[in-house]
Amino acid sequence: xxxxxxxxxxxxxxxxxxxxxxxxxxxxxxxxxxxxxxxxxxxxxxxxxxxxxxxxxxxxxxxxxxxxxxxxxxxxxxxxxxxxxxxxxxxxxxxxxxxxxxxxxxxxxxxxxxxxxxxxxxxxxxxxxxxxxxxxxxxxxxxxxxxxxxxxxxxxxxxxxxxxxxxxxxxxxxxxxxxxxxxxxxxxxxxxxxxxxxxxxxxxxxxxxxxxxxxxxxxxxx
Numbered sequence: 674x675x676x677x678x679x680x681x682x683x684x685x686x687x688x689x690x691x692x693x694x695x696x697x698x699x700x701x702x703x704x705x706x707x708x709x710x711x712x713x714x715x716x717x718x719x720x721x722x723x724x725x726x727x728x729x730x731x732x733x734x735x736x737x738x739x740x741x742x743x744x745x746x747x748x749x750x751x752x753x754x755x756x757x758x759x760x761x762x763x764x765x766x767x768x769x770x771x772x773x774x775x776x777x778x779x780x781x782x783x784x785x786x787x788x789x790x791x792x793x794x795x796x797x798x799x800x801x802x803x804x805x806x807x808x809x810x811x812x813x814x815x816x817x818x819x820x821x822x823x824x825x826x827x828x829x830x831x832x833x834x835x836x837x838x839x840x841x842x843x844x845x846x847x848x849x850x851x852x853x854x855x856x857x858x859x860x861x862x863x864x865x866x867x868x869x870x871x872x873x874x875x876x877x878x879x880x881x882x883x884x885x886x887x888x889x890x891x892x893x894x895x
Contacts, residue, residue: 759783761790799887806880810894813873820866827859 719725719735726732733740757774759766760781766773773783780787794800830852881893 755781759786761786794889797887799884799889799892802880802883802887803889803892806877806884806892809873809877809880813870813877816866816869816873820863820870823859823863823866827856827863830856830859 719740721735721737724732724734731742733742757777759769759773759777761783764783764786766783766785769777769783773785776782776784776787782790791800791803794803884890884892
């Protein structure tokens with residue numbers, strides 16, 4: 674029977690990037706296959722998903738059939754997972770449809786779980802206030818965006834505009850409209866948007882109070 678080759682022998686000729694990845698995963702720091710906390714930890718059986726810290730302060734996590742070093746990227750992966758998966762622990766939806774994915778990005782729940790969740794709100798009488806609260810938040814976001822665009826347009830209104838042509842020449846264009854009238858109309862729109870925002874904020878506050886009264890503070894957006 675052929676003698677089993679050591680990792681050093683196998684790694685000869687291996688691409689440096691690949692070897693670095695393998696060394697990092699298994700805790701190797703040199704060609705002698707030094708492994709921190711490996712011998713003692715190998716004696717203890719770990720459950721999949723279990724994490725622990727070895728004698729050198731390195732954190733590990735047990736995967737199915739192997740273990741990996743825990744890194745800051747795990748937080749990023751967890752965040753991305755939450756954005757693309759239903760937040761309900763008892764969710765049985767597999768696979769997600771296009772509609773499910775869209776709802777998850779907006780509500781955190783797939784279509785089935787959202788329907789079940791909203792059904793419970795209908796039973797205890799919360800749903801009308803919950804729906805009004807969602808609509809109010811959407812309106813508030815829209816009006817704020819509209820106000821920002823009108824304010825930007827007002828800052829950019831000029832009697833004359835300078836345009837740089839392809840050959841580097843500067844052409845001056847003059848609007849054939851009453852610029853002062855345009856500014857006046859924009860200011861009216863902006864003032865109207867501010868008034869609408871104040872009313873929507875007050876409505877949002879009252880609805881939040883009602884949701885708390887109905888024992889559903891988790892529905893309030895932070």
